[in-house]
Amino acid sequence: MNSTSKKLANICEVDRISDLPxxxxxxxxxxxxxxxxxxxxxxxxxxxxxxxxxPNLDFTDGRNPGIHFIDFVDKFLMRRPNNLKIAKFLLECYRGDYYRDRVNEWIMNALGRDLKEMHLFFGSQTCMNWSKIYFDMCTSVEVLLLSGKISVEIRENVTLSRLRVLGFDHVTISSYESIGKLLLNCPVLEDLIIVDCEWLTGNSLSICGPVLKRLSCCLISYDEVLRTLIDTPRLENLKIGCYTGGDNDILFKLNLPFLKIAEIDIWDEMGKGVDCVFGLLKQINHVKILTLPDSTVEILSLAYDDNGHYEFPPFHNLTELVINVNECFHETLLDDFLQNSPNLESLKFPQGLVSSCFHESFRSSWGWSQSRVPKCLSTHLKTVYIRTFHGIYDELAFVKCLLAYGSALRYVAIEISNLSIDAEAWQELLNLQSELTTCKLKIIDKNETCSLLLVYHKVYEVNFL
Known part of the structure; x- marks a missing residue:
């Protein structure tokens, strides 16, 4: 063995990683x-x-339920020296009924170690009870996320002075009114998520927070009358959803001067959601980025079909609109949006230009006459993203109108769906592509995943993790 080989052998024998502090x-x-x-x-x-x-403990019993899971958690939690803190504690239990008593001990043990983040999920048959004793122990907690089969009991005088992020996802909550009382005692809360929870009592929900910046709230109220008041003067991101069969009012105490991003998702089974949707749009019409899922679009479209006389609010600050098309899409809805959004720069169709069920629902009157071209097309609209393009006549007509009147357009991306490269529509797109000078038309095959990710992204996503 030469000298170089000996040196390399000596280096390999040294465990330098273990020497690190x-x-x-x-x-x-x-x-x-x-x-x-x-x-x-x-x-x-x-x-x-x-x-x-x-510092971060992440336990799930999905693959190792039963006694083996109990031993594993005990080893790294219950036998942990008392002076060792925990930064993050995540517990996912799909068989929590099997070791319910141990779960309570684990939670209390973690909360007693200057805990910063707690994430709990229970998928068992019976609810785990999150009672006042746990709230009282959350003195150091900054992030609290509760999901699944958890019954949240909120009593008087619960104070979470350090809590920045709070999430309730598919849990059972004692009452609507209790949420407002809890939030009053969360002075530094910035992120709040309430998704598809079950409420035992009440009919009035108050969402308040002097520094709350992000709110994602999805409510289910099929029968009861629900009044929701949002008092969040610093709110920047809003995702509001309501699945309703009764009368619902959603009101903002202030006009949310800092609101930048909003998504309105209203499901209506009794035909009573029109007032709610138009009321919300009027209250947030200063938003910069707006997303309208197909459920909300359906409500707006039915209002047109019912000859409703709703005054469409102006959106002078709107720069990006994401709108989903369904089988009920009314032909003048998009035109009204664009006519009232003079500064719009980006337009996105995440579900394409036609309904996946009823292509014939797309109206050729989506095109504009020269006397009624929306101002934003010629002055500000720069980018358009269209997914699931089938190549039918009305889709092509819409694209041609965009390119003809969109003098400010710089980039149009179209994702092709089940369209042969030999199809007439494909050739028409290629001809348009070759004729453009100031605007780039990008045709994307549905299988070109990498390219698609570069030209399409979600507008609104609150990351609480």
Whole structure:
């Protein structure tokens, strides 16, 4: 063996990673899921106490239910030295009925260690009860997310002075009114999510927060009359959903001067959602980015079909509109939006230009006459994204109108769906592509996933994790 080979052999024999300080090794292990991190224990005795000191604990019983899961959690939580803090505690239990008593101990143990984040999910048959004692122990918690079969009991005098993020997802809550009382005692709350919860009592929901910036709220109220008041003067992102069969009022105490992004998703089974939708649009008409799912579009379209006389609000600040098309889409709805959005820069059709069920519902009158071309087309509209393009006549007519009147257009992206390259529509698009000078027309095959991701993105997404 030559000298160079000996030097390399000596280097390979040195365990330089184990020589790193504990704080650095723990920081590295914390980047791994808990089970791969635990496997490092087999390296040497040096690594065993490091795993027991991990700041982030993530447990799920999906693959290892029963006694093995209990032993695993106990090893890294209940036997953990009392002076070791926990930064993040995530617990997913699909068989929580099997070890309900242990779950309560695990939660209390984690809360007693200067915990910053807690994520709980229960998929068992019976509800786990999140009572006042847990709220009282959340003195250090900054992020609290509760999901699944959890019954949340909110009583008087619950104070969460450090809580920045709060989420209730498909849980059962004691009453609508209790939420308002809880939020009054969350002075630094910035993110709130309430999704498809079951409410035991009440008919009045108050969402308040002096520094709340992001709100995602989806309510289900099939029979009862629900009044929702939103008092959030610093709100920037809003996603409001309501699945209703009764009368619902959603009101804002102030006009939300800082609101930038909004999504309005209203489902209506009794034909009473029109007033709610138009009322919301009027209250947030200063928004910059607006998303309208197909359920909301259907309500707006039916209002036209019923000869309703609703005054369409102006959207002078709107720069981006995301609108979904369904079989009930009325031919003048988009025109009204564009006529009232003079500064619109981006227009997106995430579900395409026609309904996936009824292509014939698309109206050729989507085109504009020269005397009624929306101002935004010639002055501000720069980008248009169209997904699921089938190549039917009315789709092509709409694209041609856009290119003809959109003198400010710079980029149009069209995702082709089930359209042969030999089809007449494909050739027409290629001809349009070759004729354009100031605007780029990009034709994307549906299978070109990488290209599609570059030209289409979600407008509104609140990441609470």
């Amino acid at each position: 504990d704080s650095l090794l723990i920081a590295i292990l914390a980047l791994l899921p808990i089970k791969p991190a635990v496997r490092t224990c087999i390296l040497s005795k040096r690594w065993r106490p490091l795993c027991e000191s991990l």
